[in-house]
Amino acid sequence: MDTDNLDFETCLEKAKAFHGGLCAGITLGTRMSILGLKAVGINDPKGQDRKNIIVFAETDRCVTDALLATTGCHPGKRTMKIFDYGKMAATFVNLKTGKAVRIVVKDKDRNKQLNNEQLEKPPHANVYAMIPDEDLFNITQVSVDLKPEDLPGKPLQIVICSVCGERIMDKREVYRNGSILCKPCADGGRYYTLVDPGQ
Numbered sequence: 001m002d003t004d005n006l007d008f009e010t011c012l013e014k015a016k017a018f019h020g021g022l023c024a025g026i027t028l029g030t031r032m033s034i035l036g037l038k039a040v041g042i043n044d045p046k047g048q049d050r051k052n053i054i055v056f057a058e059t060d061r062c063v064t065d066a067l068l069a070t071t072g073c074h075p076g077k078r079t080m081k082i083f084d085y086g087k088m089a090a091t092f093v094n095l096k097t098g099k100a101v102r103i104v105v106k107d108k109d110r111n112k113q114l115n116n117e118q119l120e121k122p123p124h125a126n127v128y129a130m131i132p133d134e135d136l137f138n139i140t141q142v143s144v145d146l147k148p149e150d151l152p153g154k155p156l157q158i159v160i161c162s163v164c165g166e167r168i169m170d171k172r173e174v175y176r177n178g179s180i181l182c183k184p185c186a187d188g189g190r191y192y193t194l195v196d197p198g199q
């Protein structure tokens with residue numbers, strides 16, 4: 001098996017360049033990626049295996065940049081789904097075999113090899129490169145229910161929201177009393193507010 005594509009130092013350099021610097025999140029994210037990819041049998045994520053891998057990221061922070069740089073998965077290709085749970089965790093799915101693992105960084109209080117000061121300061125980021133996987137991560141086998149509308153490819157369906165009139169791709173609409181609604185119109189939970197409703 002060719003695992004040169006997942007050489008830690010090489011991957012770390014690429015993640016660092018993509019992120020614009022080295023930090024704890026980049027080191028952890030790079031290690032998570034290598035561990036996760038190997039665990040689901042993916043050795044060449046940017047080459048031969050590029051159509052066989054989907055990654056679920058659970059934070060919008062540094063770790064996710066390392067996941068992107070190391071796995072080659074990204075949102076625009078629909079191969080990376082970002083769930084903003086604020087967790088240093090990710091799930092790696094082999095689309096060919098269905099095998100999936102979720103990896104989460106262990107609670108730092110339980111990480112007796114590091115004190116809090118080391119954990120918080122970026123100059124010590126490389127300490128994360130030296131701790132064994134089992135002390136740093138919890139890895140569990142999981143199953144992910146991926147629907148056709150979640151996979152790469154053209155949108156399977158485009159509909160129009162009956163309230164705002166905007167297009168909705170990929171079956172993200174909601175049906176209520178026979179009407180099609182987009183999620184924000186259905187539950188009122190918008191992340192933005194209109195500054196000038198007259199516009």
Ligand SMILES: [Zn+2]
Pocket residue numbers: 019022023024025026062
């Ligand atoms: Zn960072």
Ligand SMILES: [Zn+2]
Pocket residue numbers: 161162163164165166181182183184185186
């Ligand atoms: Zn709408």
